[in-house]
Each structure stands twice: as C-alpha cells, then as structure tokens.
Amino acid sequence: MRSIGRREASVLAAIAALALVLAAAAPGFFARDNLGDLFLANVPVLIAALGMTLVILTGHIDISVGSVFAICAVASGLLAKAGVPMPLVALGACAIGGLLGALNGAFVAYLRIPSIVVTLATMVALRDALRWTTGGAWVQELPAGFQWLGTTQSVYPVLVAGLVIILQVAVSWGLRNLAAGRAVYATGSSVDAARLAGVRTSLVTFSVFVAAGAFTGLAAVVNSVRFSQIPSNTGIGLELNVIAAVVVGGTLITGGRGTPAGTLLGVVLLGMIGPALTFMGVSPYWERAIQGGIILTAVAVDAVRPHVMRVRSYA
Amino acid sequence: MPDEGRRSRLSRVSVPLSRNEGILLIALVAQIALFSLIAKNFATVGSFFEISRLSVELGLLAVALTPIIITGGIDLSVGAMMGLSAVLFGLAWRDWGLPIPAAAMVSLLAGGIGGGLNAVLVARLGIPPLIVTLGTLSLFRGIAEGITHGATNYTGFPPAFLQLGQGYLWGVIPAQLPVFAVVFAAYAVLLHRSVIGRALYAIGFGAAGARFAGIPVVRRLGLVYLLSGLVSSLAGIIYVAHLGQARSDAGGGYELDAITAVVLGGTSVFGGRGTLGGTLLGLFALAVLRNGLRLAALPSELAGVLTGALLLATIAMDRWRGAGRPLARVHVDEESDVKNSQVAVLCAAVIAGSLIVASTNVWLVRSILPAIPSADGQAAGRVPAGGGRPVIAMMPKAKGDPYFVSCRVGAEEAAKELGAELIWDGPTGLDAARQNEVIENWITRQVDVIAVAVENRAGISTVLRKARERGIKVLTWDADAEPDARDFFVNQATSEGIANTLTDEASRLLGGTGEFAIITGALSAANQNEWIAFIKKRVAEAHPGLTLATIRPSDDDRDRAFSETQTILRVNPGVRLVMAISAPAVPGAAEAVRQAGRKDVHVIGLSLPNINKPYVHAGWVQTVVLWNTGDLGYLTVHAGVQLLRGSLSPGDDEIEAGRLGRLQIRENQIILGPPLKFTTANIDQFDF
Structure with a gap:
C-alpha cells in the first residue's frame, strides 16, 4: 500500500490550518464538551462514509444512503417499541440496511445497470415509500432503554468511540490484508483485469453494496439513540455529505484508489467547518458558500501541481 | 422531436x-x-x-x-x-x-x-x-x-x-x-x-x-x-x-x-x-x-x-435486449459473453418489474373503482342540492410536515361531516413551483373548491385568478395570496400576533432582561422571516431589556437544530432562552439543552404538542405556541363547502362553522381565534 497519499496530506494541511485559525480566534472550540458533541454528531456520517468508501473504491456510487438511513432509523424505533432488546434492534437495522443494499447491489452487479442510476431510483422510491407509509409521523414514546442504548449520556460516547475505532481499524486492516479487501481495489482499478486474474468481480460489487447498506443501518441506530424520538424525514441530503467526505478524503471517484484513513480525515474536515464558522462569528448566510469554497480549494490544490501527466478518467 | x-x-x-x-x-x-x-x-x-x-x-x-x-x-x-x-x-x-x-x-x-x-x-x-x-x-x-x-x-x-x-x-x-x-x-x-x-x-x-x-x-x-x-x-x-x-x-x-x-x-x-x-x-x-x-x-x-x-x-x-447483440464498442463494464444464469436473472428481473407495474396498475384501477359507486350512493343520500359531491382540493405547503399532517385530520373530519370529497395533495417539501403545478392540474381536473396554504404569494396569485375565472371557488389558508386572487383567507393568527405572543412569553420567562437566540427553519423561509421581523419590532417597542444574540438555521431538521443549539450555548454563553420557530426545531433545541444539563436555559417556540410533550413535562420546554391545527383544517373545508352552497358569500361578517360555532370575518379573512399556549397545564388535552 502507498504511504499517505497526496490528497490525504492536503486535507490534513487544511485541517491543521483551520485548527490554527480557531486556536487564535476562538479557543473555546477546543473545549472538551464541544469536541465531544462534534464527535457524536459526526460519528453517523463517518460510519456511513466507511461503507461508501468501499462502494467508491470499486468504482461505483450509492446515492440512496439518505433514504436507507431514514428507513433504518424508523425501523429501529419500531423494533424497539415492539419490545425487541437493543442489541437485536441494532442488528435488525443493519440487516434491513443490508437488505436494501442487496437490492442496489443486485441491480448493479448482476443486471449491470450503472450504480448512479440504480441508487438514484432507489433513493427517490424509498424516500417516497417511507413518506407514504408514515404520513410524516414521528416515532414517539420509545422505551426507556432506547436512548443511549440503555446506558447513560456519559458512558455512551465511550461505547461509540470503541465502536468507531473497531470499525475504522477493521476496515483499514481488511482492505489492506484480506484477499477480499485486495479484491475491492482490484475490481475498482480494472474490472476486466481483476476478472481475468480470477476475482469474482460481480460478487465483490454486490458485497460492497450490502456492506454499505449495513453500515448505513448502523449509522442510523447510532444517530437515533442520541434522542428520545425519531423523525421520519431524517437523512435528507446525507448522501451529499457522505460522498463529499469520501472524495475530499482522497478516494478516487473512479475507483481503485483511496483509504479509510482519508475518509476519516474528510469527515473531520467537513464536520469541523460548519461549527468553526459559527465559533468565528461568520454570518450563517455565507456559511454554505464558504463551505463550498473550502471543498473546492482542497481538491483543486491537489490537482494543481507541476507536470500533470496522467490519463484522465471521468466519473 | x-x-x-x-x-x-x-x-x-x-x-x-x-x-x-x-x-x-x-x-x-x-x-x-x-x-x-x-x-x-x-x-x-x-x-x-x-x-x-x-x-x-x-x-x-x-x-x-x-x-x-x-x-x-x-x-x-x-x-x-x-x-x-x-x-x-x-x-x-x-x-x-x-x-x-x-x-x-x-x-x-x-x-x-x-x-x-x-x-x-x-x-x-x-x-x-x-x-x-x-x-x-x-x-x-x-x-x-x-x-x-x-x-x-x-x-x-x-x-x-x-x-x-x-x-x-x-x-x-x-x-x-x-x-x-x-x-x-x-x-x-x-x-x-x-x-x-x-x-x-x-x-x-x-x-x-x-x-x-x-x-x-x-x-x-x-x-x-x-x-x-x-x-x-x-x-x-x-x-x-x-x-x-x-x-x-x-x-x-x-x-x-x-x-x-x-x-x-x-x-x-x-x-x-x-x-x-x-x-x-x-x-x-x-x-x-x-x-x-x-x-x-x-x-x-x-x-x-x-x-x-x-x-x-x-x-x-x-x-436485456442488448445482451444478445454485439455492441459497436468494447466497454469495460459490459460483459461480451453473457452466461445463461445472467439471462435468467435478467428475465426474472424483467418479469418482477412488469409484475410490479401490472400490480400497481391493478391497484390504481381498483382504488378508483370503489370510489365511483360510493360517490353515487353518497350523492343520492346526503348531498341535498347541486348534483354530486362537492370536490374540495386542499393543498398544504409540504405534505410530510407534521404540522400539515395534523391540519389534515380536521379537514377530513369536516369533509365527512359535510359529505364532500377531499383531495389532499401538494409538494413533498417547500416548493413554490410545484404548488403552481398542482393547481394547474386541479384546474384541468375541474374541482369545485381549491384551498391553498400559500408558499409564494406573488407567484401563485396568477394561477389562482385563472382558477376563479373558470368558476372554481378559491380559498387560502395558513398563508395568504394577494386578496383579489381568492374569495376568503382562513387566517389562523396573524404573523404579528404570533411574534408578539412569543416575544412576550420570552420576556416573561426572562424577567424582562436577558439574551435569547432564535432557531429558524430554512434561511429562505418566508413565514419565519416575517415572524423574525415582527419579533425584532416587538423587542424594540415593548421589551428593550431583551437582546437577540443570534439567529441560526435548522433546515427544518431536528438533528440540525440539536447541533446548532449545542453550538449556540457554547458560543453565546449569555443566552438564557432559545426560541425555536420551526416545528421540528423545538424538540431538537430542548434535547440539546437537556443533554447540556442547562437548567438555566429556557426553550419556547412554535411547534406541535405531541412531539414536545415529553420535554414540556420534564420542564425543558416552557411554552409551545400554536393554534389548533385540526380546527384550521376543519374550518377551511367548512368555508369551502359553504361558499359552494351559497351560505357564505364575499362581504359576510360571520360564518357558522359546525362545532366551532360562529366565527368572525374581517375584510374577507375568516379568523380562527387567538393562538394557543401549550404548557404543562394543558398540553395533554391536545393530540396532534
């Protein structure tokens, strides 16, 4: 594997620059409570982004994550209300996410329909189906053991930190050292070459979509248990956040290159910008423009370098 | 082409x-x-x-x-x-x-x-x-x-x-x-x-x-x-x-x-x-x-x-159809030779797809068939004059919004009571262009009454005038269009009334002095911006001790409101009250205050009782301001049917609206009544 990539380095530099400005302008940003809150708010994005990294590494994309996220969140609430114990609720949400991912994966891997088309279709269809069935109603009166997964507000972050470390390490290690992980890179680099080398590319593609769905389901549970009720219109626009984090983190949109560590950096950068601007007293009306500017700069810096000579590929 | x-x-x-x-x-x-x-x-x-x-x-x-x-x-x-x-x-x-x-x-x-x-x-x-x-x-x-x-x-x-x-x-x-x-x-x-x-x-x-x-x-x-x-x-x-x-x-x-x-x-x-x-x-x-x-x-x-x-x-x-033929080009993503198993999968998918299409079609036809005989039955039995059931087409600003979902309940009740057919449709999110689109469709469909919660005053008036020209009765509710574009506006409360109620409540809780922050919906939401303007005005005129520290958007998303409130509490430590003026933002803000353990910070806002009950009872939300949304829907349908049957006509100064009794009409605006304040004392009496 490569050492740290160029993009990862430029994202790291952007984070460091932002942190320096913050340290000078608004040191309150680094208060323990604030960092803790930011961590909890961005963990769901990170978990979904890890799944998305796998999908993008194979050269595909999944824009249905927001809709899958909403369905899994509502499903986890309904399961908990039906008296299912919390660990099984989490598993159930992952299973539902995985199932929806399998639907995407089957269309992409076995029917060979472009992933952006498939997931565009499922994004719209799943969101409207959820709207139709819930009629916009929230899931309320959740059992007492739902919030904080039955633990307390102070224990839960530790639990989540453990979970995230395990996931991050497992995905990184698996991609680097397992045959299945290498197959993901191989498929993304060149489907034909990978197939000729004996990789079952369709199975790989199918599996990454299932994994992405299951990760999204987990993200939905991790997010939902921070609250005591579940809105049914949650996760709108999540796909853009997640994809932005992955590609800003250096994963090549055409597949074959990228690391979970880069994705982590992407989530950190994007998760920092919004609150950082608030802390620095920037008018909320200009926030979105500045966010867009920072993302563009981060990717453009990586692209502007002397003697560019590469065969361009278009997503 | x-x-x-x-x-x-x-x-x-x-x-x-x-x-x-x-x-x-x-x-x-x-x-x-x-x-x-x-x-x-x-x-x-x-x-x-x-x-x-x-x-x-x-x-x-x-x-x-x-x-x-x-x-x-x-x-x-x-x-x-x-x-x-x-x-x-x-x-x-x-x-x-x-x-x-x-x-x-x-x-x-x-x-x-x-x-x-x-x-x-x-x-x-x-x-x-x-x-x-x-x-x-x-x-x-x-x-x-x-x-x-x-x-x-x-x-x-x-x-x-x-x-x-x-x-x-x-x-x-x-x-x-x-x-x-x-x-x-x-x-x-x-x-x-x-x-x-x-x-x-x-x-x-x-x-x-x-x-x-x-x-x-x-x-x-x-x-x-x-x-x-x-x-x-x-x-x-x-x-x-x-x-x-x-x-x-x-x-x-x-x-x-x-x-x-x-x-x-x-x-x-x-x-x-x-x-x-x-x-x-x-x-x-x-x-x-x-x-x-x-x-x-x-x-x-x-x-x-x-x-x-x-x-x-x-x-x-x-x-599937292309699989048999060689393509003019070699593409990495396409198999050149297709295995039998793949053909089988493809066939299965196509069959499944056509089954879905076929069954939805059957469903489509079915869902209409029973409507026809029942409509005839109703027409014979219940509607006295004018032939057929009146068709009331009612549009919320956004269909999935819990606020409008709760309005619908009252509208359905009135439609049932009066033997009218209610069509409830609109954009799934705030979208002015799509509102126009829906109304154009309704004009084509020749409904009897159109009642719209207007998202965009200037943009919708032209199409509403067109509807009136075609003999359709037009009402607005929740938010108004231009006065000549509709027969009546069913007014739940004025923007100024809402702003004043909220500001007075904030002042009461803060004892007349202190900093507060506003969490709004989307930054471009017209209603909320109008309320904010009146809130600022009220603060300047009646409560000089209050300071508005900041305004933050929540995009009508509970989770975003939660994060924004967390940040506000850190960046503006002097804030003692959060005023959330978007329905999902109130529970979001309350949860943030609760998790921060800030007993000294009050939360008030404009929201629905049900999603706030737990927070009101636990003392994290002091007051929720709203009108009775079910009654708003009920009144709108009542007004529509009466307009059609001639028992209500422009210029009247009173309406007899079923269980709501007699209500005032001023300048072709039907007034629902003063806003309700939900607190621990009364919130359990409401279910929407």
Missing part, C-alpha cells in the same frame, strides 16, 4: 441507436393510455400545454446535461446556478436599477462565469466532475443565500416581463415554450449535426483515445460545462418570470430530476451514448407520470416510487 428521422441516419454511423428510446416510447404510450382512462381531463390540448409549461425549466437543465453526460461527466450545480442567477437577476433589476434586458445579461454573465469555473476545474485541472460540481453546488447556492440573507425576495417585476413565464402565444402556447424550442434546436445541431458533437461522443467513449485522435479534449469539455452554466441561468430567469419572484432556493433539487430525465431517455452515464430526442422523451415520461397521478387524484408519493421503477425497468430491459 424535430429531427428524429434525420438524426437516426447519423446515429447509425456514430453511435449504436439507443434501444432505450423505443422501450421508453412504449412505456410512455402505455402511461398516456392508462391516464386517459382513469384521470379526469388528462388527454386534452390544454392539459398538454400546461404540462409543457411546467416542464420548461427542468427541460432546459436536462438539455444542458445531456451532452455533459454523453462525455461521461455530470453537473450537479445546475439547480444551484438557477437559484443564483434568479437572485442576481432580481438584485440587478431592483437594487441596481438596471432595465430588464441588462439584468438578464448580468444574470447570464454570472451563468457563464459559474459554468466557466466548472469548466476550468473539470476540463483544465482534470478534477472529477462529480466532486467539482458538488462543491460548486454549495458555492452557488451559498452565494445566493449570502446575497439575499435568505430573507430577501425580489418581487414586483413588470407585467411585460412576467408574460414570458405566465402568458400565452396565440392564446394556447405557453410563452416560454419557444425559448425551450430554440435552445433545444441549438443543442440538437451542436450535438448531432456538428464536428464538436462528434467529438463529445468520442470523448465519452474514451478521453485518452479522443486526444490521440486529435480532438482538443480540454476545449470541447470546457464548452459543454460553460454552456450548461449559461442555460441554467436562462432557466433561472424563466423561473423568475414564471413565479414572479426571485429567491435563493429556486431550482432546489432540480439537478436530480434533470439527471433522471436524461438517463431515462437512454443516455449512458458511462458516456458515449445518448440523444437529445431521448432526453425529450424522458422529460415527457416524468411529466406525464407526475401530472397524470395528480389528475387521477392519486397520492403524489406514488410518483417517486413509480419513477424509480420506470427508471430501473427501462434500463434493465435495454440491457
């Missing part, structure tokens, strides 16, 4: 003719046939032109996207560019005092610059277009929000300009249709009749190969992104003319609809394949589906589900 026949000759040479178009054409004909059977007034010339008027902005974006997708790229920033150029157009015209043509030039110039930025980043620097345009999407939309501060709406454009979006040529053809035709023809020539077009297909097949063949890849690619910026900004100007209003959220979400239309029309997202004729078919299929469902009074959520199914089915069938 102007040059269908001639184009296919060219296509034979350069690209394998898209089989999608054939399949889609069949699907389209089937759709039209079905809707002609089940929907009212679907297959009429008027309906056709109305549908086309509503699709022009989307159509322009789809046309601009077609060559981009043919090169294997994508442009997600088109909708945001529409919003930016709409706002710049308004800014140039009103604030800089430029004449309309000059303002249009400013707007187009911005489109060119924006498109140029995409072009440089994609073509020159070789950054993947998905990332670039994702970034410029935020950038353009953000600049539009920054310019308007979310709040400014540019309105009052001269009528001659509005003709472009609302008028007719020769009495039938929508005025913007020729603009679309010109752009479409220009793109058709560029893509299918020129060397440049040929080059775009070549780039789509393989950029490296194209370069070695002597094609200036960078310039050709740059051109399509530049043009896309220009066309998007043209769409923005037409949007302003159509709705009479320039606002920063114009065109939100249009990019996905446009991409859907292009892909549905057979353009391959891998590049190298696709035609403008196909895109036109795709647009029609989407528009017909959406409008047909509405004319048949079926839930609009079905549109999303069916669009998804249509998209997958069309492309799956294309793949």
